[in-house]
Amino acid sequence: MRQDQIREGRLSGERNDQIARYLSSMEADRKIAHADLLVDMAHLAMLSDQKLIGEEQAGMIARSLLKMKRNGIPEEAFDERFEDIHAGIEGELIADAGIEAGGRLHMARSRNDEVATCLRVRSRQDILKIAGSLSVLRSILIRSAEEHIGTVMPGFTHLQHAQPTTLAHHLLAYEEAFSRDSERLLDAYRRVNRSPLGSAAFASTGFPIDRRMTADLLGFDDILGNSMDAVSARDFALEILSALTIMMTNVSRLCEELILWSSAFVRFVELDDAYCSTSSIMPQKKNPDCAEIMRGHAGSVAGAFQAVAVSVKGLPMSYNRDLQTLTPHLWRGIEDAAASIDILAGMIGTAAFNTERMREESDRGFSTATELADTLVREFGLPFRTAHNIVGRAVRSGEITTATLEEAGREMGGISLAERGLSAERIQQALDPDTVIDTREVAGGPGKGVMQEAILRRRDALKESEMMITTHIHALQRAEEDLMTVLRRLAGE
Structure with missing residues (x-):
């Protein structure tokens, strides 16, 4: 059974399974196993380009890395006796290419x-x-x-x-x-x-490494x-x-x-x-x-x-x-x-x-009441706050009719909406949901023209x-x- 080659120098003795499992990142490292192969390849290419590794050794390492890329990383590389996938892949590389070649890849880098x-x-x-x-x-x-x-x-x-x-x-x-x-x-x-x-x-x-090369x-x-x-x-x-x-x-x-x-x-x-x-x-x-x-x-x-x-x-x-x-x-x-x-x-x-x-x-829950208040502002010259209060009082009465609006108007300062020309038909038109939508042609609103333009922009x-x-x-x-x-x-x- 292969041992973790990184421990062989400074440390002695074997870890028990509990400690090995505790320190290992293998479960999470499966996500980066392919990435690690690419990083190894880029690092090897740079070492070769910088003449830090010989052609024969570079070739042996390259063949091993390509084999793992094509056939998949051996499952043994994921064994928890290795602390991480980096050590596991290096272990497989050394086993395949030998320490004289495989042992050189980690030159000029760290985990x-x-x-x-x-x-x-x-x-x-x-x-x-x-x-x-x-x-x-x-x-x-x-x-x-x-x-x-x-x-x-x-x-x-x-x-x-x-x-x-x-x-x-x-x-x-x-x-x-x-x-x-x-x-x-x-x-x-x-x-x-x-x-x-x-x-x-x-x-x-x-x-003398070339970081730009590996980055590229x-x-x-x-x-x-x-x-x-x-x-x-x-x-x-x-x-x-x-x-x-x-x-x-x-x-x-x-x-x-x-x-x-x-x-x-x-x-x-x-x-x-x-x-x-x-x-x-x-x-x-x-x-x-x-x-x-x-x-x-x-x-x-x-x-x-x-x-x-x-x-x-x-x-x-x-x-x-x-x-x-x-x-x-x-x-x-x-x-x-x-x-x-x-x-x-x-x-x-x-x-x-x-x-x-x-x-x-x-239109449930008087949801069109805002448009009616806006209508009183636009067409009948009321300040918005006055219109808001008149419509709000009508809603409080339980229904919006010419009568409830007229009563609310008089309570709000003797305003007669009937005298200003507000009719039942105009009230119903203002309370129609389609009318509400049609008036919302401002950018960002739900009006049909605006929405068609919005869809094109999106x-x-x-x-x-x-x-x-x-x-x-x-x-x-x-x-x-x-x-x-x-x-x-x-x-x-």
Whole structure:
């Protein structure tokens, strides 16, 4: 059985299984195993280019690394007797290529800069995946909004009927929120995509390495300038989780509405059966379980952010082993967020909205009263506060009629609305939800013309975001292709 080659010099004796398990990061390291191979390859290419390793030895290492890339990393590399995947892969490399060749790859680097680089390589992929999923979700929301420009529904404040709006207006509100989530992630990507490799333990190295070369081969936009900061900084993890926490807060708000809307009290939406469960005892139940789980994951992602923040807040420069404990929280936050966005897109895309029920509720609770007050201002010359109080008094009486408005007007200072020409027909017109919507042609409102323009703008914004994601993905793909070309040349293929 292979031993951890890193312990053989300074330390003696064997660890028991409990200690090995306690120190090992193998479970979390499975996420960065492929990234570690890429980092090894880039480091090897640079060592060869700088003449720090001979051609024959470089070829042996390259062939071993390519074998693991093509056939998969041997499971033995994940054994917990190795503290991490970096040691595990090195152990496999030495076993395959021999210590004379394999033992040279770790020259001019440390596991400190190695793991920091691997975390960034993997995290940037996750950022682009989630941003891509957000694009799918946003596209579905925009398409659904276009279908429901004329679908009148009640809008709410304090969970009370407030004013009529449209389903399109409501859906685009979430699309804009998710667009900002995408912006935050892609902005974070710029800071994630900087290379720590070559910083070694924290004080760089005395070997004449080329950090720019490894950064380019790994698709990084730049290097991190200070080697001490490079190996110990985990603010990129905090930034990712912060953006995901905000995103999941928006997800949770939408899920809360879907849960309410699908209830027998509201009946605004019917969720597809695939996203629901039933009761083990109550045969009539259709529970919105996916939306509820997402609401819960908003808490787990926020918890991951908090756990990472607490892990790093008291650490002195430079590297400390505490940093190992934050990695599982990073992966947990990313996994929960990524899965939630994919499922939410499907749930919205298959939802059946009850437009008749929405219209039925659109003027309940005197929700059109604001438009009547605005009408009294626009057409009858009243100050808004006076109009507001007159309509409010009519609502307090239990109905809005010419009589109740006339009485309220006289109570508010002897104002006769009848004498000013207010008719029952004009009152009913002002209280019609369609009239309310038609008057909201101000930018950002639910009026049909405004919404059509908004949909065009949102499509343009989505296209711009998708182009940025595609640009990043292609850049990483080209870098990996270039890296494989170099490795195949070193391997003599």
